[in-house]
Amino acid sequence: MAKRTLVETVINNEPVELLCEPRQSLLEVLRDELHMTGTKEGCLTGDCGACTILVDGRPVCSCLMLGVEAQGHKLETIEGLATGAELHPLQRKFLEHASLQCGICTPGFLMSAKALLDKIPRPTEAEVRYHLAGNLCRCTGYDKIVRAVLDAARESG
Amino acid sequence: MHEIHYEAPTSLEQAVGILAKHGDSARPICGGTDLLIQMRAGVRRPHYVVDVKHIAALTGIAFDPKSGLRLGAAAPCIEIFENATLRRHYPGLVEAAHLIGSLQIQSRASVGGNLCNGSPAADTTPALIALGAVARLVGPKGERQVKVEEFVVSPGRTVIQPGELLVELLIPPPPPHSADAYIRFIPRNEMDIAVVGIGAAITLEGDRCTAARIGMGAVAPTPLFAAKASQALVGKKFDAVAIENAAQLAIEQASPIDDMRGTAEFRRHLVGVLTRRTLERAAERARRN
Numbered sequence: 001m002a003k004r005t006l007v008e009t010v011i012n013n014e015p016v017e018l019l020c021e022p023r024q025s026l027l028e029v030l031r032d033e034l035h036m037t038g039t040k041e042g043c044l045t046g047d048c049g050a051c052t053i054l055v056d057g058r059p060v061c062s063c064l065m066l067g068v069e070a071q072g073h074k075l076e077t078i079e080g081l082a083t084g085a086e087l088h089p090l091q092r093k094f095l096e097h098a099s100l101q102c103g104i105c106t107p108g109f110l111m112s113a114k115a116l117l118d119k120i121p122r123p124t125e126a127e128v129r130y131h132l133a134g135n136l137c138r139c140t141g142y143d144k145i146v147r148a149v150l151d152a153a154r155e156s157g
Numbered sequence: 158m159h160e161i162h163y164e165a166p167t168s169l170e171q172a173v174g175i176l177a178k179h180g181d182s183a184r185p186i187c188g189g190t191d192l193l194i195q196m197r198a199g200v201r202r203p204h205y206v207v208d209v210k211h212i213a214a215l216t217g218i219a220f221d222p223k224s225g226l227r228l229g230a231a232a233p234c235i236e237i238f239e240n241a242t243l244r245r246h247y248p249g250l251v252e253a254a255h256l257i258g259s260l261q262i263q264s265r266a267s268v269g270g271n272l273c274n275g276s277p278a279a280d281t282t283p284a285l286i287a288l289g290a291v292a293r294l295v296g297p298k299g300e301r302q303v304k305v306e307e308f309v310v311s312p313g314r315t316v317i318q319p320g321e322l323l324v325e326l327l328i329p330p331p332p333p334h335s336a337d338a339y340i341r342f343i344p345r346n347e348m349d350i351a352v353v354g355i356g357a358a359i360t361l362e363g364d365r366c367t368a369a370r371i372g373m374g375a376v377a378p379t380p381l382f383a384a385k386a387s388q389a390l391v392g393k394k395f396d397a398v399a400i401e402n403a404a405q406l407a408i409e410q411a412s413p414i415d416d417m418r419g420t421a422e423f424r425r426h427l428v429g430v431l432t433r434r435t436l437e438r439a440a441e442r443a444r445r446n
């Protein structure tokens with residue numbers, strides 16, 4: 001097996017030191033090394049957004065980053081969205097609006113939506129749709145997702 | 158994915174040293190949005206992956222009204238379209254950078270990587286050609302500069318030699334009364350590869366065109382500078398006749414293929430439509446400058 005490399009990063013505000021192989025994607029590192037399986041794997045080609053996490057506040061596809069590239073960066077994943085038992089407003093609104101069915105796309109949508117609301121607290125519908133364009137959902141038809149994000153913005157803004 | 162060694166040099170000298178030592182078995186990585194997919198598919202199998210994002214010259218974006226723009230090869234698209242100075246002076250390049258993939262992709266993908274990947278359909282390349290951009294390369298034998306329209310030699314192949322690194326793109330300052338624009342055609346609103354993409358930069362003195370450059374993507378094996386179409390505009394009154402003439406010359410230069418995105422005939426038609434529209438958009442902006 002290849003030499004494992006030490007990576008120092010911050011995940012959901014906690015400093016984390018981990019060992020991984022340079023060939024492993026950040027998605028593999030999160031799921032297989034850290035057992036943080038909230039981040040999902042869909043296409044592995046940057047098309048579906050199921051693997052979306054935030055790196056230094058920006059949405060990225062964790063399937064298109066090497067784990068070793070996380071060195072020195074701040075990561076946010078779906079596991080950090082709720083505060084203890086209390087859901088994030090986006091999570092609550094996704095439940096209220098029935099914005100998920102199978103749920104595989106949901107963590108990615110929530111992280112993209114969080115990046116949007118961190119930047120634009122009261123987005124227009126067009127802005128919501130634009131910021132979620134890199135996330136695919138085969139179940140819901142998107143409308144309920146868009147409504148949940150707008151509602152979460154209304155409530156917190 | 159196969160096993161790799163990962164290096165993250167912090168200086169150009171170190172990076173060139175590593176690339177030169179390992180030759181064909183090393184590849185730079187910027188955003189990785191092409192490279193990691195190609196490695197996963199087994200299309201490219203470098204043993205050494207050299208992360209160039211820790212080198213200041215490759216990540217910087219510096220504009221000077223006299224000397225123009227130095228755009229670091231690894232600067233991600235998001236830093237281009239969030240930069241107010243670039244939005245003001247190079248709106249065509251900004252619109253091309255903003256078209257690449259989704260926001261997730263734009264957070265990582267770079268203009269340098271878009272060019273080095275060598276795709277004939279890369280969106281930012283025609284925009285760079287329109288602006289007269291020059292690529293600055295550094296390698297074991299020193300430094301050289303290559304015009305962007307001469308950078309890609311065949312699909313997926315560029316002038317880059319083993320050991321060489323694209324450091325930055327040098328873009329002249331926009332002259333007074335000039336502007337650029339980029340428009341592509343895709344069959345849907347987001348997330349697709351250009352069927353045709355046209356970039357244009359023009360300078361207007363009153364109703365006369367005093368400089369023009371048109372870049373074309375996805376119409377030939379490599380991105381093209383539409384030299385005849387561009388020259389035909391210069392010194393003439395900028396009107397519907399001149400635009401139509403340029404569009405016809407652009408169509409003549411295009412040598413597109415039939416593929417799943419469109420037929421050659423459809424692509425030639427698009428070259429005409431998009432050349433007209435891109436010139437008109439650039440002119441509208443130029444009149445305000």
Ligand SMILES: Cc1cc2nc3c(=O)[nH]c(=O)nc-3n(C[C@@H](O)[C@@H](O)[C@H](O)COP(=O)(O)OP(=O)(O)OC[C@H]3O[C@@H](n4cnc5c(N)ncnc54)[C@H](O)[C@@H]3O)c2cc1C
Binds near residue numbers: 188231259274317
């Ligand atoms: C979902 C998705 C959608 C996309 N949509 C579009 C689109 O609409 N339009 C479009 O044009 N592209 C699109 N792309 C491709 C686009 O993201 C890439 O072309 C990107 O711009 C490449 O930049 P990068 O920084 O990610 O390059 P990388 O993947 O890091 O590198 C690309 C290539 O260039 C080489 N290289 C990188 N940097 C250097 C350097 N400094 N010197 C020498 N060689 C170097 C690498 O070794 C590699 O071979 C899409 C990609 C994905 C995954």
Ligand code: FES
Binds near residue numbers: 040046051
């Ligand atoms: S798994 Fe990463 S974008 Fe689909």
Ligand code: FES
Binds near residue numbers: 099100105106136139
């Ligand atoms: S809920 Fe099933 S893919 Fe979105």
